[in-house]
Amino acid sequence: MPLVSIVLATISFNTLAQCDASQEPPSDKPSNFNINEHLSKFSEMGDTIQNMPPIPGFDAGWNKRLAAGVFLSSAFYTDNPYDLKNNPVYNASNPDRFTNWFFGAAAGQLGFSSAEAKTAAAIVQQAQDYTNGQHPDYRDFTRMAEDIVSALWHFDGTEDNFPDSMDIEGGYGYQRDAYENDTPSGKSSGNSCDNDDSNDSADSSSANAGSGSGYGGGWGGGYFVGSAGCYGACGSGAVGSVTITDLPRQETIDE
Template sequence: MKNINYIFLFLFLSLLSSKVSATEVCTEAQEPPAGKPTNFDINASLNKFDAAKSAFDGIPNVAYRNMLKASYMAAQFGPGAPYDLKNNPNYMSSEGFGNWFYGAAAQRMGYSASQATRAGSIVQQYQNYRNTGHADVGDLGKMGEGIIDSVNGINLDNPGDKTKILGGYDYSENVYEEDPNSDSNPDSCNPLSSLASTSGYGGGWVGGSSTGFFMSTDTSCILACSSGYATIIDL
């Protein structure tokens, strides 16, 4: 009986030790920020961006490849798209987590950290243009100036957004990439975490994409899709 008690104690301490080491794997910036949906599988989603990058890398024309990659990212993160996590009714994440995951996905797609933050700043100008509560709503001139400044490296994103983007980028590059079990756990910073159930998503949940591309209802289908699925094609 005493031996059995020791066995249970050993197993308990091993589990406790695993939990401690899991939280020590990541820096504060690499950890998913507050507002992460309990039903969102970070690593499974990043794996889909890995598959997308592999598909795009097979396109020999560099300019065309880069255009397709940029359009794909817009189709995934634009308003009403699956990874518009703050507004997606299946997730309703915090804005901070949405920016963090965008940074992680941008890294998997092969963008530099600078490119990821500049793109975030550019998107912010478009959001300001559409936001009825913003001083620059409907001002094409302001949006144009902001986009030019963003392209030139001036960060015009909301305060804190750049930090979150870089934190997600760091997670993707230095935690997810180095995790041999990333295929089997939803969060490499917290590998013992579990997911709540989710109803999932198909294509865009609001009106689809306005980028000139169809979004697939099967996110593993990028350029060559089976019958019955929409493919991502240049219109």
């Protein structure tokens, strides 16, 4: 009987375990960043893109891939809300690894494969190195072009900085194995790897805002609408976080 109990306990544990160590959020995750709340936005956008009507004369599949790529790039682009390393709401923890981790999770929810997410990040890295005055490849166009071609050839994130590719893979695994298989109540906890994680319960879309200009934007009808041009005193007595505004859905009227 004791042996049977041990076996059953082991089976139960393995059934309930949702994340392995590689899928856990990196330690530089901002305490006020609700993973599942933000990831649900990318999930909604992915569904919206898949339901896009075809554009006459264009391949429907290609159009959807292009829309997903533009959306993902816009969301993480410099001075947009998911530029977490520079966003004044989250940069206290200097979330370098977590930004890559969440990029992988977001890319998966938009329908990209792990290899595609890591390759895209590797290409972006070459462009960043080109404009980084402290990098040996600064303003070396030939080297940037060669590394971009190499990134496309390997198609696995090889040309990205360590451990960026590993973190992207971890985030991708999180959304695939934990988030997608979690219950609605589990998702509402903020972290599907740890449903008791109270650190993820902060409302990161509150009306508070940081200081400066450029962060903001909003969601309307499932769409993220770029930079709003303001993350300064955008709310009464605001300090500490960016406003993500739910914009009214735009209706199309047939005349």
